[in-house]
Amino acid sequence: MPNIKPISDLRNYTAVINEVAYGNRVYLTRNGHGQCAIIDMKELDELDKQKALYQLMSKLNDAEVSIREEGTTPADDLEKELGV
Numbered sequence: 001m002p003n004i005k006p007i008s009d010l011r012n013y014t015a016v017i018n019e020v021a022y023g024n025r026v027y028l029t030r031n032g033h034g035q036c037a038i039i040d041m042k043e044l045d046e047l048d049k050q051k052a053l054y055q056l057m058s059k060l061n062d063a064e065v066s067i068r069e070e071g072t073t074p075a076d077d078l079e080k081e082l083g084v
Contacts, residue, residue, distance in 0.1 A: 003024060005027070006028070006029055007029060020039065023043065025038065025039045026038045
């Protein structure tokens with residue numbers, strides 16, 4: 001069950017921070033609407049890694065589609081074009 005608190009509870013931020021753990025986020029609301037969340041740093045690092053992996057896989061998929069649709073350039077032609 002989500003741990004939802006009004007942002008005013010941050011007056012006693014130590015108690016709020018003590019409730020944060022891996023997999024146990026604290027969601028803060030302002031005037032009854034979601035404002036922000038506090039998450040464990042290890043969880044944040046994992047989310048960042050997952051996001052980077054997703055972006056890489058998306059780019060690789062785009063490259064595969066491009067190769068299928070547009071083909072590739074032979075190495076000799078590429079070297080001539082680059083002047084190598």
